[in-house]
Amino acid sequence: MREKMPDTNYPPPLDYITRGEFGALDAHVRDLQADMVLVKANQADTQADIKSIDKRLDDIAAKLKELIGWRSFLLTGGIGVGWGVAQGILHLLGWGTAP
Numbered sequence: 001m002r003e004k005m006p007d008t009n010y011p012p013p014l015d016y017i018t019r020g021e022f023g024a025l026d027a028h029v030r031d032l033q034a035d036m037v038l039v040k041a042n043q044a045d046t047q048a049d050i051k052s053i054d055k056r057l058d059d060i061a062a063k064l065k066e067l068i069g070w071r072s073f074l075l076t077g078g079i080g081v082g083w084g085v086a087q088g089i090l091h092l093l094g095w096g097t098a099p
Helices: 019-093
Strands: none
Touching: none
16 A cells, blocks of 8 residues: 655655756755855965965974074083183283183
């Protein structure tokens, strides 16, 4: 025994979909396509920003590697040399205690 189809707003399976329903679906599809274009544009901008940030971080990392060399120089020999020069100048001016 076959059950009766439920009452819905949709046409029965044997009826054809009218142009008005196609138009409504087409308008929804156009809206979705417009939204997708905006999403893709935002995604492209975001990816460009990420690439720019990555490049800047690489530049900063390279600069830090250079600074590590200078820092180790200053902490080991640079401070001693600089302090020795300062003591020499102060000694010549008569303010130093070094012999």
